[in-house]
Amino acid sequence: MGVAQAGAARRKRRNGIVDADLAGKSSVVSPVGSASAKDFVKPLDIEGLMSYAARALSARAYSISELSSRLKKRAAQQADVDEVLDRLKRNGVLDDRRLAGSFAEWRRESQGMGKQRVLRDLMHRRVAPAVARQAVEAAYEGADEPAMIHAFLERKFRGKDLGALLKDQKELASAFRKLRGAGFSTGNSIRVLKKYAAEAERLEEIDDDEAAPGL
Secondary structure (H helix, E strand, C coil), X not given: CCHHHHHHHHHHHHHHHHHHHHCCCCCCCCCCCCCCHHHHCCCECHHHHHHHHHHHHHHCCCCHHHHHHHHHHHECCHHHHHHHHHHHHHCCCCCHHHHHHHHHHHHHHCCCCCHHHHHHHHHHCCCCHHXXXXXXXXXXXXXXXXXXXXXXXXXXXXXXXXXXXXXXXXXXXXXXXXXXXXXXXXXXXXXXXXCCCHHHHHHHHCCHHHHHHHC
């Protein structure tokens, strides 16, 4: 094998390792009878971490905290992680405010999710609470929640007669849990459901914790 071919083979293998790791798979095949593949993953220097971060961000958006966790698992020197994150932030590649704003708008406009669900999702992605709240407030400014609830019900129960379906108390409670799990407020959820079934008033007795399974 020539020098050029050997170099290409090494680059291909290195990229394969990064791709496999990003996919959550073992990045090296261990020899028969040897230790686990994880033990053979070569720690990355700062340039390797930059390449790894770039490939990760090309696959999906990460919050600063999410990417930091991934880099720490691969770094030869933990101090390099902060340097990589600083470079990415300076270059505008890593920006939690932009990520949170785009995420909140997408969840509202494309998926019709309620405000509280989007806030919970951003917090789950370890975006700072103040940044998450600001993004959600901006994305939902002027939103008509009752109209969003109606649209959500139409999607979830497409082709069904909601008036007839929600007369069944179990179906009514299930619809309420779905609305709460999707992040809509208790008050507006009940007000909309009352248009289909007067018994919806009793849904106030359902504890918020009981509504959580719809998440």
